[in-house]
Amino acid sequence: MRHVPRAMFYLRLVAAQLEMSTLTALQYRLGFWTEGLLGLLWSVIGIAPLFVAVDHLGAVEGWGRWELVVLTGCFTILSGLFTAVLQPALRESMTHILKGTLDYVLLRPADGLVLCLTCAFQPWHLVEVLGGLVLVIAGLWLGEVEVTATGLLAGLATGAAGLMALYAFGVLVLCASFRALQLQALTHVMEALMDFGRWPAQVFPPVLRLLFTFVIPLLVMTSYPAEALLGRLSWGTVAELAAVSATLLVLARLAWVRSVRGYTSASS
């Protein structure tokens, strides 16, 4: 009935949140250099182990040098989005939980989860996203891969599924930290785990591959989009991955509703 105005309201709300955090971020100029550019540098340096493997083996499980560059590009885009949008929001929300100021967030007349997931933003990490895009394009170009329209579509679809899975996972971590504040360290676990997203799916032993596809959908975020772009992924797999993400999202939403009901607010 009022869906369209609500959507407009949420758009305005998210814009206002982004504006606030950009204004805040601008207070810290040093962040631009330390976090943005060095983040990009680090994303690129991170390929080192992969290239050590290629150096010794010629190709890693059927992935040649340039294909690995595409994969690294996908990874860099994702980790850039993570550090620009999701990670700061998770950290800020956890600080709110710790200090008890989550009270104010929950008292605002809008969806608490939307408020939490948009409450902080680090614009300069978008540099990494740009860098990742450059890597993807360069890898495809130099590897002389012809990207078909369906490949591109499948790549975007799996990428979107991966991003959703990442968000769902972040929300689950946030919910866990409602229970025990120390579980905030899970974000570090999450960050460190993400690093394995650099590797092609085929490298992992079957058990880990299942784990990283269905439980911690790391590969959905990086390896599969790259494969889709390279035209190696069937639509069946794409649908499967979308289903995984959707399931995680539903789980995350349920966990959120439960957590808020059990919220006890920091000491009275």
Place this chain on the structure above:
Amino acid sequence: MSQRAAQLARVIAAVWRISLAEAIAYRVSMLMWVLTTTFPLVSLALWSGLAAGGPIGDYARPDFVAYFVAAFLIRQFTASWVVWELSGQIRNGDLNTLLMRPMSPMIYHAIQNLAALPIRCALALPIGVVVLVLAGGLAWPSPGSLALLGLSLALAWLLNLAVHVAIGCLAFWVTESTALFEVWLGLYLVLSGAAVPTSLYPAGLAEVVRALPFHASLGFPVELAIGRVTGSEVTHGLLLQALWVAGFGLLAAVLWRRGVRAYEGVGG
């Protein structure tokens, strides 16, 4: 003089007891920490998978197992997290409380760090043993080299501590010292040998990487533990470790002294 020493010993014992109790109280975060540092085990799965077809460089499959299990355990033994605490204390003014105590905050942090060791070992050793049993054996070094390993571990721990304090002290002047540490951490993961043995880097690059403090804080003790360095290489490596400890120790001491002066000047 001996009276003062006895007094110091009592204080140290008290800090130790409190820190140990704290470490137990925060066992969830401890578990998180152990989880984060289990990544060498994922690297293990990765590399032993890659080495299934034949050795990579001079590492065959069992060598990777030994290497990464040792890396996992040694990271547990030598870890530090002072940078988070220190920069937090500097920013929110809690350092004032620490400075009021009749004991250097540096010693306090160091003891606190050591206090968590037994628990970490208790959590990490079983994991290491299980992996070893599953993956098949590790030849433990002879008693003589165990002493050398102990020395190397102590140096690695000191090095980590000094780096943490040095970067943590930057919080006296800039707000984003933890961001700088993330950069250090990124380099560490690639260059220390946590993700790939540094000896596998291409010739020329490998020598440079192995001279850096990252390798001194992890790669060298690991290689010592699995018996990959012998003879004059051992002394050479230990000397290099000692050199880095001295360098970063000096840097940390200077930064700390200047920082505290600046901090007290403005009254926190």
Place this chain on the structure above:
Amino acid sequence: MTAAMVRVEGLCKRFSVPRREAGLRAALRALVRREYRVVEAVRDLEFSLAPGERVGFLGPNGAGKTTTLKMLAGLIVPSAGRVEVAGFTPSDRRPEFLRRVSLVMGQKRQLSWDLPAIDNFEFNRVVYEIDPVHYKRRLEELTALLDVGEVMRRPVRQLSLGERMKCELVAALLHGPQVLFLDEPTIGLDVSMQLGIREFIRRYNAEHGATVILTSHYMEDVAALCPRILVIDGGRLRFDGSIEALRRQIRPLRRVSVRAAALPDDPTAMGRVVLREGGRLVLDVAPERVPEVVGALVALPEAQDLAVQDAPLEEVMRALFGREEAAELG
């Protein structure tokens, strides 16, 4: 009054909190098995408030004041019982409800540290969907009342505690809430700032008819601001009425003091002697005997400074809570 603005029936809240003894051994034991203990923060609370009332929650630390306040605001879901605020069940957290209430906590800030308050206000305008004309008028009114016109353009970090609290109040009131929850709003403020905030709240309540619910450690806040108080102790409602009624109930005796050249030989016949020093006499006298005692005291030679007062509030509170100071909930 017609419908109640706040209605509370049989309200309970239980928390289970981990516990352990002090010391290393207990810590080690807790590693294996953690013991929990159920704390009943609020038990069977019952009251209702009319629109426009100013009500204070009084009680020692951990008495359940803040928990109750947060249940009214919809932050904490009650374990049992019913709460209705402005016609809504708070814990449903419907946007329509949230737009009608506001919470200000003295110890927690909602304003972003690094930005000027005005940016925060602008954000609240979007969140609460306040139309721009209305927003402008309201902002002007509030900033004039609180005198923060210049202050709100500086980063919040640079403001004094009092200035910050004023800005917090502006942020909380921009959307014109019908119910205002204040949790220790004057904590840490100096006396003149406390007075200013108190005066503002009173004026705001008078002009806009908003219901104000306040918890405070400072008796003065509650006494000066709230015609009605609810005393909550150990999670239970112990008293509901005016501050005068509370005083009379806890300390029914009136305090009569006088200065005279010569004092009566046996003042204990008039009441309890609080002080007898030089030419000064202070007595606690039963209310029905006050006229008689005053008459006798006026007749003393060179009688002056005769005064009849209620017992001081602090003393009333001490008498009320002195028995069980031990807080149950942190």
